[in-house]
Amino acid sequence: MxxxxxxxxxxxxxxxxxxxxxxxxxxxxxxxxxxxxxxxxxxxxxxxxxxxxxxxxxxxxxxxxxxxxxxxxxxxxxxxxxxxxxxxxxxxxxxxxxxxxxxxxxxxxxxxxxxxxxxxxxxxxxxxxxxxxxxxxxxxxxxxxxxxxxxxxxxxxxxxxxxxxALVGTWLDVSVVGKQLLNALETAGTSEADVRTALERLGMDPAGSFQAWVASSPDDSATGRLLHTRLEQHPGRCVVVHADGQLVLIGQHTEASAVEAALTEAGAAVVGAGLCREGVAGARHSLADARRALRAARLRPGVHRYADVWLSALAEESAADTRPLFEDAIAAARTHPHLADAVRAFADHGFSVAAAARAVHLHANTLTYRLDRWRELTGLDCRDYMGLVTSRTAVELV
Structure with a gap:
């Protein structure tokens, strides 16, 4: 022993x-x-x-x-x-x-x-x-x-x-102050001092950069709490607010991919993402970006970044002024969705007929015919700059 x-x-x-x-x-x-x-x-x-x-x-x-x-x-x-x-x-x-x-x-x-x-x-x-x-x-x-x-x-x-x-208590505190921040950012006449105070209470630097996301979501506080808990595990700070049937997230020093993955996991099917912008004014503008991107998404699933959809978002926002520019193209896209698909593929694949044809599983000659047919119906030639921009925007407004 x-x-x-x-x-x-x-x-x-x-x-x-x-x-x-x-x-x-x-x-x-x-x-x-x-x-x-x-x-x-x-x-x-x-x-x-x-x-x-x-x-x-x-x-x-x-x-x-x-x-x-x-x-x-x-x-x-x-x-x-x-x-x-x-x-x-x-x-x-x-x-x-x-x-x-x-x-x-x-x-x-x-x-x-x-x-x-x-x-x-x-x-x-x-x-x-x-x-x-x-x-x-x-x-x-x-x-x-x-x-x-x-x-x-x-x-x-x-x-x-x-x-x-503790998590529930923390979420409730963040949610209350987060709603105050959201109101301050979106209410005309709110002083910058009030916004700065709310940001500081949430542990954010008012002079830093901000990025916002907006997603349609049922009015269920459990979803917001779940998102808050998940995002607390990632670098940076992200405030989650559930208001009026939407989830609104305002992040600072966050990884966009982590936020968007968390939104998807939480069941947010359609998400609008704003640009990353500086300061209190930037927080306001990024939130506006995200809301425009969400509207431009027209309920199509996925994350829709303002950087990608800004043109159609602006056209959507000023529909009364721009509608005459797109009326014929929108009507053609609704009546002939296969032509709209050809326009979208051509624009999204480097203006290459061969690449676009592969993307939509067509022969290159067939895709060329459809682009020609689109020009006949709308007067818009996708092979020139304005024709392509107007056509691509129109198919997103259908």
Whole structure:
């Protein structure tokens, strides 16, 4: 049987508590073994969490603070082992609930928060001095492990409840201030000072750049809360407002692809995206861009960026003034949608008959015939600049 004598060193040369042989069967003795190695086990569990869960590395918390938290929960778990209990105490529940809320504010996803406890537990059991466990002590160890798992499940449930409660509270706060910001951006006569105040309350820099998105969505606050939670996990700041059957998002230092993917996952089928613009005036203009792009989308699924649809968006907005320019082309597109498809393909594939024909699965001669037929019906030749611009805009206004 292995018996330790004197002080031993790890591979790194640090002194450790020597492993002592165990012959008894008491859970109190098991707890004592764990408590003697509390610092070493805490360090191993902390390192495992930081290595395996990126959000814990990126949340801005000092590693020493995480180590202290791990040590606190591990010590509580050892107390539960010593007392042969699986239920959490009132004090443990209060600490767990507050910890969950703190992690929510830091942006740690619920899934990673839950997983962190099991990653830490696995590291603890890997670091356990198994060479000291002999005879009937193993039976005591198995029973303690079963109870510790139940205790951990109760603890994690409380942590998750604190996390969820904090998220709901944070979402409500952001939603209220976000609606104030939306009203300030879209109400004529609102002072720039009022907009700046709302932006600062939302953690945004009024002098920074902004990008807006607008999507049709049922009046369901759960969708907005879901988006808020998902986007909190990404870089930058994005305010989500649900108002009048639409989701409005205003982002700063956000990745457009991440925002648009989150909108799609949340069920937003048609999205208008504004240009990225600077300052308070830029926030107003980007929001207007996004609304124009959404109108120009005409319920067609997908993300419609103002940078791509600005021409048809402007034509849509000034329909009374521009309608005579497009009337014949719109009528032809409605009556002959296959001709409209040929125009769209020609414009969207580098003005190449061959490329456009491949895109719509036609012979090049057939596509040429359809472009000629379009010119006969509308007087617009897609091979010259104004004819192409007017034709391409018209087929989007159908």
């Amino acid at each position: 292995y018996t330790a004598t004197g002080e031993e060193s790890t591979e790194e040369g640090r002194p450790t508590t020597p492993d002592r042989p165990v012959q008894g069967t008491s859970t109190a003795e098991l707890a004592e073994i764990l408590r003697e190695r509390l610092d070493q086990l805490s360090e191993g569990a902390t390192a495992a969490v930081l290595e395996q869960l990126p959000s814990f590395r990126d949340c801005g918390q000092d590693a020493a603070d995480l180590l202290a938290t791990v040590r606190q929960f591990l010590n509580a778990g050892i107390n539960a082992v010593a007392e042969s209990r699986s239920a959490t105490t009132a004090s443990e529940a209060d600490i767990a609930r507050a910890y969950g809320a703190r992690r929510a504010v830091q942006g740690i996803p619920s899934e990673e928060l839950t997983l962190s406890f099991y990653v830490a537990l696995r590291a603890v059991w890997i670091g356990f001095p198994w060479n000291t466990a002999h005879g009937d002590f193993l039976a005591t160890l198995v029973g303690a492990m079963e109870r510790s798992m139940l205790w951990l499940q109760n603890l994690v449930a409380t942590v998750s409840a604190g996390h969820q409660q």
